[in-house]
Amino acid sequence: MEIKINNKIYEAKEGEGIFKVCKNNGIKIPTLCSSKEFQEGLCRICVVEINGKLMTSCNTKVAEGMEIITESENIDKARRINLELLWADHAGKCATCKKNRMCKLQSLAEEYKIENFHFIPRKGEITGQEELDLIRDNWTRVVVENENPCISRNSEFCVECRKCINVCPEKAFGFNHRGSDIVVGTPYEKVLDCSFCGECVRVCPTASLMDQNNYGEIVETLDDLKKFSVAVLDFGIEEKILEQIKIGISPEKDLNKLLINLGFEKIISLSEKDKDNEDEIIKQIKTDYAKQEKINPADIAVFFISSKIYKKKNKNEFLDYVLSEREVARLVRDKEKIKTGKIRL
Amino acid sequence: MQTIQKILLEFEPKVENLLPALKKTSATFGYVSEEDAQKIAGYFSIPQSKVFETASFYDLVKTKKQPQILIQVCSSANCAVNNSFEIIREIENSFKIKAEEISCLGKCGEGPIMIVNGKIYEKVNLSKLRDILEEYL
Amino acid sequence: MKDIKIITEHWGKIDPLKIEDYLGVGGYEALGKFISKMKPEEVVEEIKKSGLCGRGGAGFSTGNKLESVANNPKAEKYFICNLEESEPGTYKDRLIVDNNPHLLLEGIIISALSIGAKRAYIYINGNFEKQKEILERAIEQAKEKKYWGENILGSEYNLEIEIFSGAGAYICGEETALINSIKGNRGEPKYRPPYPTQAGLFGCPTAVNNAETISNIPWIILQGGKEYAKIGAKNSPGTKLFILSGAVKNPGVYEAPTGITVKELIEEYAGGIQKGKEFWFAQIGGACGKLFLEKELDAKLNFSVGTGRDLSVQMGSGSILVVDKSVNIHDLLISWTDFFRRESCGKCVPCREGTFRLWEIAKRFRDNKISDRDKEAVKDILWTLNNTTFCPLGKFSATAFQDAVEKLKIWK
Numbered sequence: 098m099e100i101k102i103n104n105k106i107y108e109a110k111e112g113e114g115i116f117k118v119c120k121n122n123g124i125k126i127p128t129l130c131s132s133k134e135f136q137e138g139l140c141r142i143c144v145v146e147i148n149g150k151l152m153t154s155c156n157t158k159v160a161e162g163m164e165i166i167t168e169s170e171n172i173d174k175a176r177r178i179n180l181e182l183l184w185a186d187h188a189g190k191c192a193t194c195k196k197n198r199m200c201k202l203q204s205l206a207e208e209y210k211i212e213n214f215h216f217i218p219r220k221g222e223i224t225g226q227e228e229l230d231l232i233r234d235n236w237t238r239v240v241v242e243n244e245n246p247c248i249s250r251n252s253e254f255c256v257e258c259r260k261c262i263n264v265c266p267e268k269a270f271g272f273n274h275r276g277s278d279i280v281v282g283t284p285y286e287k288v289l290d291c292s293f294c295g296e297c298v299r300v301c302p303t304a305s306l307m308d309q310n311n312y313g314e315i316v317e318t319l320d321d322l323k324k325f326s327v328a329v330l331d332f333g334i335e336e337k338i339l340e341q342i343k344i345g346i347s348p349e350k351d352l353n354k355l356l357i358n359l360g361f362e363k364i365i366s367l368s369e370k371d372k373d374n375e376d377e378i379i380k381q382i383k384t385d386y387a388k389q390e391k392i393n394p395a396d397i398a399v400f401f402i403s404s405k406i407y408k409k410k411n412k413n414e415f416l417d418y419v420l421s422e423r424e425v426a427r428l429v430r431d432k433e434k435i436k437t438g439k440i441r442l
Numbered sequence: 443m444q445t446i447q448k449i450l451l452e453f454e455p456k457v458e459n460l461l462p463a464l465k466k467t468s469a470t471f472g473y474v475s476e477e478d479a480q481k482i483a484g485y486f487s488i489p490q491s492k493v494f495e496t497a498s499f500y501d502l503v504k505t506k507k508q509p510q511i512l513i514q515v516c517s518s519a520n521c522a523v524n525n526s527f528e529i530i531r532e533i534e535n536s537f538k539i540k541a542e543e544i545s546c547l548g549k550c551g552e553g554p555i556m557i558v559n560g561k562i563y564e565k566v567n568l569s570k571l572r573d574i575l576e577e578y579l
Numbered sequence: 580m581k582d583i584k585i586i587t588e589h590w591g592k593i594d595p596l597k598i599e600d601y602l603g604v605g606g607y608e609a610l611g612k613f614i615s616k617m618k619p620e621e622v623v624e625e626i627k628k629s630g631l632c633g634r635g636g637a638g639f640s641t642g643n644k645l646e647s648v649a650n651n652p653k654a655e656k657y658f659i660c661n662l663e664e665s666e667p668g669t670y671k672d673r674l675i676v677d678n679n680p681h682l683l684l685e686g687i688i689i690s691a692l693s694i695g696a697k698r699a700y701i702y703i704n705g706n707f708e709k710q711k712e713i714l715e716r717a718i719e720q721a722k723e724k725k726y727w728g729e730n731i732l733g734s735e736y737n738l739e740i741e742i743f744s745g746a747g748a749y750i751c752g753e754e755t756a757l758i759n760s761i762k763g764n765r766g767e768p769k770y771r772p773p774y775p776t777q778a779g780l781f782g783c784p785t786a787v788n789n790a791e792t793i794s795n796i797p798w799i800i801l802q803g804g805k806e807y808a809k810i811g812a813k814n815s816p817g818t819k820l821f822i823l824s825g826a827v828k829n830p831g832v833y834e835a836p837t838g839i840t841v842k843e844l845i846e847e848y849a850g851g852i853q854k855g856k857e858f859w860f861a862q863i864g865g866a867c868g869k870l871f872l873e874k875e876l877d878a879k880l881n882f883s884v885g886t887g888r889d890l891s892v893q894m895g896s897g898s899i900l901v902v903d904k905s906v907n908i909h910d911l912l913i914s915w916t917d918f919f920r921r922e923s924c925g926k927c928v929p930c931r932e933g934t935f936r937l938w939e940i941a942k943r944f945r946d947n948k949i950s951d952r953d954k955e956a957v958k959d960i961l962w963t964l965n966n967t968t969f970c971p972l973g974k975f976s977a978t979a980f981q982d983a984v985e986k987l988k989i990w991k
Contacts, residue, residue: 137926138770138927138969139926139927139928139969140927140928141927141928141929141963141967141968141969142928144967151966151967156770171966174962175963175966175967178929178959178960178962178963178967179928179929179932179963179967181959182928182929182932182933182936182960182963183928183932185932215952215953215955215956215959216936216939216956219935219939237935256928257925257926257928257931259926262491267489268489268491268492269489269491270491271491271492271494271495272495272765272925272926273494273495273498274498274499274925275498275499275748275765275921275922275923275924275925276919276920276921276922276923276924276925276931276934276935277920277921277923277925277931277932277934277935277938278921278925279925279926279931283491284476284479284490284491284493284494284495285476285479285494285505287476457762457763458743458761458762458763459763460763461746461760461761461763462743462744464746465705465744465746486763495764495765496763496764496765499748499765499766499924500705500745500746500747500748500766501705501746501747501748502705502706502745502746502747503746503747517913517914517917517918518667518668518866518914518918519667519668519862519866519900519911519914519915519918520667520668520824520825520900521914522910522911522913522914523825523826523900523902523906523910523911525910527907527910527913527914543917543921545665545667545747545749545918545921545922546665546666546667546668546669546866547706548664548665548669548670548673548704548706548707549670550667550668550669550670550822550824550830550898551670551824551830551831553824
């Protein structure tokens with residue numbers, strides 16, 4: 098069928114979402130909550146005008162005779178107000194945020210110039226006795242959990258997009274409570290206990306779900322001249338890292354250069370056939386390789402760079418750190434800042 | 443004695459029985475505990491996250507142990523025009539208890555409505571309030 | 580015409596616990612007429628002719644709704660009676676059960692059979708424990724008389740009736756949320772299309788109708804749709820239960836023809852304003868209702884049917900809260916905003932965040948800490964609630980606040 102988008106005629110298939118049709122034709126529409134698999138229409142940021150009425154483009158299907166406008170004063174207004182409502186718990190926190198420059202909400206807030214501070218933050222950590230007073234002061238409870246070995250959770254930054262809930266193969270998360278008391282998290286706020294596939298961290302648009310690590314120690318180890326840092330690159334991770342850093346973190350396209358710049362002295366790239374014996378290859382670094390190069394194994398730090406963040410719980414004497422593509426990007430980001438003089442260590 | 447197993451056996455494990463089972467569990471034990479939620483999840487063959495999602499949505503299903511004295515006051519407009527906020531403030535100030543504000547029960551002719559531990563009191567005013575609460579304190 | 584009573588005719592005169600009392604005043608004659616003389620499509624046709632529209636507040640044509648389910652070729656269909664009734668200030672459906680449960684039940688049976696449903700649910704508010712018992716008793720008595728079950732009154736018709744008790748959530752009055760709730764889910768509204776009439780409960784075509792709407796159906800079957808269409812306002816005929824509360828002399832539920840004015844209801848039905856009190860405004864249709872000043876009380880109460888909808892006279896659920904000048908507007912603003920903050924399902928951003936912010940600002944207003952920035956923010960929030968929320972609840976949550984700003988001029 099034919100539909101009109103921004104006064105131009107496009108071909109669309111029956112049953113297709115408007116967002117998808119636009120995307121396929123290079124028309125950009127912002128969204129926080131929709132993905133290829135799930136279009137729930139929650140964030141109300143992908144609104145467009147359909148025959149003059151504001152509607153979400155992700156979950157509205159094309160229909161004969163539709164006239165769609167993707168940019169207008171009203172659309173801009175809707176997006177700005179809804180972004181601003183979410184921005185209240187983020188405003189002023191970016192500089193110290195682990196996800197700075199890698200956050201979907203931040204980039205949208207910049208794009209739509211959300212600068213007004215109409216609202217004060219409404220989420221905070223509440224414990225026991227203080228609870229009553231804080232609720233009176235309009236705070237909503239925040240769940241912070243760092244007790245599981247792989248994923249760091251902080252609902253303060255959650256925008257309730259349900260991406261983690263939808264993507265999780267084990268249904269570890271739920272959309273809990275009601276109204277403004279909504280908290281996305283585990284039932285009864287239990288410590289997260291799952292297979293730690295990391296899909297939720299991958300899809301989280303903000304700093305709500307992050308890779309668990311001891312960042313200070315990692316930076317220190319990489320900077321330590323006495324330490325010999327080895328990066329073991331999992332098969333296929335290169336592309337993922339470059340994907341992460343190309344969003345304005347660094348223009349560098351040579352991964353080896355980036356890693357050396359971060360402080361790695363040796364880089365081992367795994368091939369597809371190494372899949373089944375990666376543990377063995379990692380083990381060899383502090384044993385055979387150390388012997389061969391006459392390096393004291395205690396002076397070697399082995400980093401496994403992989404999306405398999407569940408490996409974080411399998412750290413042992415032969416494997417010191419597991420870093421995901423996001424954590425590498427964060428290291429690169431901070432290095433760039435030092436270079437440009439934004440941070441002084 | 444009522445147990446979670448006995449409650450569950452009253453219901454066929456079909457999705458439309460989840461909410462009734464949760465309500466019954468909550469009414470029997472005061473709330474749906476984590477252990478009970480796990481058993482309910484197992485019985486209905488659904489993840490615990492789903493049980494909690496549903497349970498925490500509804501007012502009549504509690505997911506936390508309730509205080510010994512649970513005071514609920516209707517704060518909907520019809521009770522509000524009959525000074526239900528004055529009652530709420532008085533409970534907080536004089537009795538140091540935070541009353542839970544609840545939505546309309548459809549007893550608007552008899553407002554303000556207050557519920558203490560499940561018992562409904564109608565046309566509550568400041569002088570009545572003292573008498574009612576003294577029974578519980 | 581003003582005296583015509585369809586729903587309340589036998590209230591207080593018959594024992595709700597005795598089916599014999601209902602039979603004594605012509606009860607279940609409509610069902611008998613349907614079984615012996617009418618085809619299901621004739622029932623739907625009669626309801627269409629009557630112009631009956633949804634009494635829950637939306638005012639959608641009941642005949643069209645039933646017809647679209649009846650015409651669906653799928654074999655399995657459901658009928659649901661919506662008795663969630665959690666609109667603040669609204670308790671008409673509860674009184675229907677309290678006073679004449681069999682009238683409702685008869686309406687349910689006829690409607691369900693007319694669309695070809697084999698199963699009907701009564702979704703009752705979780706707080707209505709007593710009413711649930713009354714209904715259970717009525718259902719039992721009706722079964723003994725073979726008004727439902729297998730081979731109803733010796734015919735080929737079969738119908739199962741089941742009560743489903745809600746668990747306390749305002750949003751479950753919305754039909755897609757109600758269906759989600761029966762399925763054991765959070766009571767969140769679902770994206771439409773598909774409409775419940777196309778794919779509702781368990782994916783089957785489902786007609787969800789308000790209890791008051793359904794209670795009109797036995798009368799329509801007996802007297803004919805044409806007669807019904809003569810009552811009240813032309814575009815939304817019939818009688819309506821109005822619930823008057825607040826500063827009126829005789830608060831309560833009154834049945835009156837549609838098209839009646841707010842003034843008539845207050846003066847002639849509820850005995851006027853209480854002595855010593857001065858009228859300020861009336862809120863019509865519950866927490867989501869608009870506010871009417873004295874000069875607007877001649878507005879005729881109506882449903883928004885078809886084109887040319889005039890919102891200023893929409894009656895919603897039929898509740899009328901009369902507010903006098905002694906009422907503290909801060910309390911009311913907090914009441915409205917807190918209600919929606921709590922009752923929003925929380926899934927879409929503008930409703931979850933916007934209702935919270937309105938509540939927050941209402942509290943600052945009470946504490947005399949409101950700033951110009953807050954007033955600007957209110958404009959934006961009301962705008963986004965009106966224009967971008969997932970379901971109508973967002974829009975509803977803006978109505979009273981907006982009127983308070985525009986009509987009551989609370990900022991000045």
